[in-house]
Amino acid sequence: MINAPFLILYAGALAALLTPASLRRHVLLAVPVAGLVNLLSISPDAVWQIGLFGLDLVPFTMDRLSFIFGVLFHVAAIIGIIFSWHVTDRPQQVAALLYPGSALGVVYAGDLLTMFVFWECLALASVPFITARGTSRAVRAAIRYLVFQVLSGVLLLTGALVLFYETGGIDVGPMDLDHPGAVFILAAFGIKAAFPMLHNWLTDAYPEATPSGAVFLSAFTTKVAVYALARTFAGLDLLIYVGAIMACFPIFYAVIENDLRRVLGYSMINQIGFMVCGVGIGTELAINGAVAHAFNDVIFKGLLMMTMGAVLFRTGEIRGSELGGLFRTMPGTAGLCLVGAASISAFPLFSGFVSKSMVMSALLAEHHELVWLAMLFASAGVFHHAGIKIPYFAFFAHDSGKRPAEAPRHMLVAMSLAAGLCVFIGSYPWLLYGHLPFAVDYMPFDVPHVVEQVQLLFFSALAFVWLQLAGLYPPELKSTNLDAEWFYRKAWPAFYGLLYGTAVTLGSRVRSVVTGTVALMIPFLRRQSYDLLMPWHVRGMVLITMVFLAGLLAVLYLHRGF
Amino acid sequence: MKRFDNLSPGLGKWLKVFFLLCGVLVLLDLVVNKHGEHWWNFFGFFAWYGFAACVILVLVATWMRKPLMRDEDHYD
Numbered sequence: 038m039i040n041a042p043f044l045i046l047y048a049g050a051l052a053a054l055l056t057p058a059s060l061r062r063h064v065l066l067a068v069p070v071a072g073l074v075n076l077l078s079i080s081p082d083a084v085w086q087i088g089l090f091g092l093d094l095v096p097f098t099m100d101r102l103s104f105i106f107g108v109l110f111h112v113a114a115i116i117g118i119i120f121s122w123h124v125t126d127r128p129q130q131v132a133a134l135l136y137p138g139s140a141l142g143v144v145y146a147g148d149l150l151t152m153f154v155f156w157e158c159l160a161l162a163s164v165p166f167i168t169a170r171g172t173s174r175a176v177r178a179a180i181r182y183l184v185f186q187v188l189s190g191v192l193l194l195t196g197a198l199v200l201f202y203e204t205g206g207i208d209v210g211p212m213d214l215d216h217p218g219a220v221f222i223l224a225a226f227g228i229k230a231a232f233p234m235l236h237n238w239l240t241d242a243y244p245e246a247t248p249s250g251a252v253f254l255s256a257f258t259t260k261v262a263v264y265a266l267a268r269t270f271a272g273l274d275l276l277i278y279v280g281a282i283m284a285c286f287p288i289f290y291a292v293i294e295n296d297l298r299r300v301l302g303y304s305m306i307n308q309i310g311f312m313v314c315g316v317g318i319g320t321e322l323a324i325n326g327a328v329a330h331a332f333n334d335v336i337f338k339g340l341l342m343m344t345m346g347a348v349l350f351r352t353g354e355i356r357g358s359e360l361g362g363l364f365r366t367m368p369g370t371a372g373l374c375l376v377g378a379a380s381i382s383a384f385p386l387f388s389g390f391v392s393k394s395m396v397m398s399a400l401l402a403e404h405h406e407l408v409w410l411a412m413l414f415a416s417a418g419v420f421h422h423a424g425i426k427i428p429y430f431a432f433f434a435h436d437s438g439k440r441p442a443e444a445p446r447h448m449l450v451a452m453s454l455a456a457g458l459c460v461f462i463g464s465y466p467w468l469l470y471g472h473l474p475f476a477v478d479y480m481p482f483d484v485p486h487v488v489e490q491v492q493l494l495f496f497s498a499l500a501f502v503w504l505q506l507a508g509l510y511p512p513e514l515k516s517t518n519l520d521a522e523w524f525y526r527k528a529w530p531a532f533y534g535l536l537y538g539t540a541v542t543l544g545s546r547v548r549s550v551v552t553g554t555v556a557l558m559i560p561f562l563r564r565q566s567y568d569l570l571m572p573w574h575v576r577g578m579v580l581i582t583m584v585f586l587a588g589l590l591a592v593l594y595l596h597r598g599f
Numbered sequence: 600m601k602r603f604d605n606l607s608p609g610l611g612k613w614l615k616v617f618f619l620l621c622g623v624l625v626l627l628d629l630v631v632n633k634h635g636e637h638w639w640n641f642f643g644f645f646a647w648y649g650f651a652a653c654v655i656l657v658l659v660a661t662w663m664r665k666p667l668m669r670d671e672d673h674y675d
Contacts, residue, residue, distance in 0.1 A: 174675070292660035293668070401637075417652035485633050492624050493649035499621050500653030502614065511661040517673040518664070526674050 039085045041097040041145060042107055043155065045072040046114075046138030050131050061130055065118045068134055072141075073111040076104075084147070092207070095147025102328065102474045106144045106264045109332050110137050112458075113256035113339060120343050120451035121249030128165035129250065135162035140257040144264055149197035149207040149222070152265075156193055156225075159258060160186030166250025167242055175245040181522075182242035185235075186258075189228035196221030212269045223270060230262035230313060231306050233282045237521040240290075240302040244355070248346035251298055255305060255342045256335045263312045263331045267474075272319025277400075280314025281411045283307065288418035290520065295356045295513050297427055298345050301338065304381070304423040307415060308334045314412065315396040318403055321475035326395025328473055333380065333388040333462060340377035340455035341427060344370050347444035347452070348431055354439070357426075357513035362436035370444045371432040373452040380459040382424035382494055383416060387463040390490065391470070391481040398479070417497040424494075425501050430513055537596065621646070 049068030056064050081104070085097035099107070114137035124130060139162050142155030160183060167179035200218030201207050212219040231239045239259070243251050270276060287303035287310075294300045308330070315327030347370045348363060349355045364371040376387070383389035393416065400409040444452070462469050466481055504510040625643045633640040639648075 288656060289660045289663055292657055293664050295671075413648060414652045414656075417649045418656050421653045421656060483634075485631050488624070488627050488631050489633075489645040492628075492643070492645040495617075495621050495624055496646040496649035497653045498617070500650045500657070502617070503650075504654065504657050509661075510657060511664065514664075514668070515671045516664075517669045517671055519667045519669060519673075522674075 039079060039083050039097050040075050041085060041142075042072055042076050042111070043096075043138045043142035043145070045075055046134045046141060050134035050138060053134060054127065054131050058125055058127075061127075062118070062122055062124075065130060065133055066115070069111050069114040069118065069137065073108070073115070076107050076111060086147075092150065093148070094151055095208075096142075096151050097145045098147035099145060100474075101472070102264070102267060103144045105328060105332065105472050105474070106260070107141060108472075109260070109335055110140050110144065110257065113137065113253075113335050116336075116339060116343075116451050116454055117249065117253045117256065119454065120252055120346070120448055122447035123445060124247075124249055126169055129169045129247065132162050132165040133253065136166075136253055136257060138162075140261050143261050147209055149193070149200065149209055152209055153190060153194045153197060156229075156261075157187070157190040159261060160190060163254055163258060166253055167246045169247050169250060170245055172245070178242045178245040181525075182238050185228055185238035189225045192221050192228070193225035196223075196225060209265075209268055211271065214273070214275075219269075223273075226262050226265045226269070227279075229258055230266060230309055231259055231283070232279055232313075233286060234521050236283075236287070236306050239306065240287075240299055240520065241522055243302045243305075244296050244299040248350040252339055252342045252346055255301070255338050259305065259309055260331050260335055263309060263316070263327065266313065266316045267324060267327060271316055271324055273317055276313050276317025277405060277408055278317075280310045280312070280317055281408045281415075282310070283313060284310030284415035285411055285418075288415060288422055290518060291418075291422035292426070293511055293516075293518055295358055295516055297355050297357055297360070297431055298342065298349070300357075300422060300427060301341055301345060304341075304419060305334075305338055307419055307423075308338065308381070310415065311393060311396050311412065314408070315399065318396075318399045318405070320399050320403065321477050322395055322402065322479060323399035325470070325473040325475050325477050325479075326392055326399055329392035329395060329469060330389070332469060333392050333459075336455050336458045336462070337377050337380035337388055340373065340452055340459060341381065341423065343448065343452045343455065344374035344377060345427070345431065347448045348441075350448070351441035351444065352439050356515065357430035357434075358515050360431050360437050360439070361434040362432070363439060363441065364432040365436075366440045367432065367443050369449050370452065371428065373449075373456045374428045374432065376456040376459055378424040378428050380463065382420035383490060384494060385463075385482065385487045385490060386460070388459040390463060391466045394481065394486060394490070395479060413493070417493055420494050420497045421501060425498060540592075 046068060049064065049072075052068070053061050053064050079099065081099060083097070083099060084095065087094045087096065114133070117137075118133050121129070121133065124133075136159065139155045139158035143152055143159060146152035146155060163186075164179050164183055167175055167182060196218045197207050198218070199221060200212075200216060203216055203218055212222065214220055214223065228235045228238075243254050246254055266276065284307050287306040291300045291303040291307070294303060312327040312331050312334070315323040315330065317323075345355060348360065348367070351367065352360070352363070354360060380387040380389045383393045397409060397412060397416075400412065443449070470479070470481075501510070625646050628642050628646075
């Protein structure tokens with residue numbers, strides 16, 4: 038048996054559950070550090086297999102792809118735990134280890150059944166980060182979140198079973214959409230990766246999470262999905278176009294969204310778009326780019342989420358329309374936010390630059406010029422909403438009059454760690470890039486490419502300045518923007534209400550007709566022989582009762598089920 | 600100066616520096632040798648593409664508010 042990474046985090050979660058509150062956070066921090074040391078000491082060809090009911094389960098197997106994700110998830114857990122040093126409620130604290138532990142379980146699972154178990158644990162373990170906010174809004178968002186996550190799990194299990202039936206194997210490995218089982222599995226991954234129209238659980242639930250909860254949430258679920266896609270569907274052309282749509286459509290929403298953490302949610306889908314696109318291209322350069330971008334995104338998106346978490350923590354407010362001018366009293370947070378902004382915008386010497394360039398170069402190498410143009414549009418757009426809008430409306434813009442204290446020291450430490458990683462990976466990329474799945478010779482800092490990227494970003498900024506000066510830039514407004522959730526939060530309940538109302542009206546009419554008819558028939562029936570009627574009567578009554586009860590059950594299920 | 604009014608008076612100076620940098624960056628295209636033979640390797644492509652992309656993005660997004668924007672408590 039091997040000390041599989043999830044074992045250490047799960048054992049740590051159990052320890053944290055039993056530890057008194059005064060010691061708990063120290064346990065929390067020690068566990069992922071120990072986990073990281075353990076991961077680095079595991080031999081690359083180690084495998085842990087269990088035979089169960091004639092199935093070969095593989096709870097642990099490692100290659101270069103899963104190794105880098107494992108390192109990433111440990112680092113993200115450490116940073117998240119430092120950021121949430123002030124948190125004292127047990128569910129969130131235990132989740133701080135269970136959730137990353139489940140992500141590690143998925144990453145090192147060698148078979149679909151093991152993967153499914155951790156996939157569901159990942160869903161359940163993440164819910165406390167949302168419900169701990171304590172508002173009814175958050176609890177309802179958490180339920181909707183859970184419905185999507187569990188649906189993803191059910192699809193994964195269905196896919197695994199169908200695949201097992203078809204091929205007799207449940208290994209996690211390259212799949213072909215010719216197998217119906219693989220279609221279910223792609224849909225399962227697609228929900229977790231926030232594919233277009235399946236994305237709304239993310240922008241719905243993440244902004245409702247606690248200030249530190251959103252930091253955890255942004256790191257794991259979607260990146261686990263990216264890992265799973267890279268593992269199973271690398272080179273699937275469909276993903277190139279799905280990725281391009283994901284990179285482009287959310288940035289429009291991000292421009293008009295008022296909740297700055299929801300802006301980051303849309304921005305996250307945009308970044309996952311680059312990763313999904315890279316997976317779809319499937320060349321060695323593209324997969325390296327997708328994986329490196331996932332790594333960088335966890336750090337810089339985590340950093341941005343932390344700065345907004347600090348703002349929410351200090352002011353109790355996260356709407357752009359109510360914020361502004363905070364740089365006066367939160368200069369440290371503002372500065373760290375700018376580092377995150379530069380990284381997500383892919384400025385040279387910041388972490389996003391090299392990884393995004395790899396995906397873009399891979400697109401050109403495979404002659405996807407139109408998609409390349411779309412991604413270039415998305416690159417300019419991401420700078421616009423995440424690079425400029427987030428820091429601008431929170432820390433600068435008009436003075437909101439708020440004078441909150443600087444973020445607590447532990448938050449500044451966590452944010453500084455992330456910012457340091459952004460700059461280190463950005464200016465010295467070779468350490469990370471030496472551990473990518475494939476050994477690819479890629480020149481990150483060639484002069485034309487650097488100049489092109491800086492031109493793109495500076496002129497995006499110029500557009501922002503010009504739109505502001507011309508008064509064309511949309512102000513931040515207190516608002517909700519309709520998205521895919523409208524279908525299940527408004528349209529379906531309205532349609533169901535109509536259907537239910539019609540059924541009730543129709544039912545009362547039928548009832549009055551039936552009771553009227555029965556009333557008319559009673560005198561007639563009385564005249565008939567009871568001997569003839571009795572046996573029919575009892576059997577008929579039982580049958581009618583059963584039909585009625587079954588119908589009632591069905592109606593109640595359909596009604597309560599939604 | 601509609602929206603920048605509330606910022607520090609030194610902003611105008613910084614904006615001039617920024618405009619100057621933008622100009623220098625475009626002019627760099629004259630000296631940098633671009634890779635490969637692509638139709639977009641003409642003078643200042645990335646500059647105007649970045650500018651146009653953001654203007655279109657913001658104008659379309661602003662227009663999207665008309666059909667999509669609701670009250671804050673729309674779902675409550």
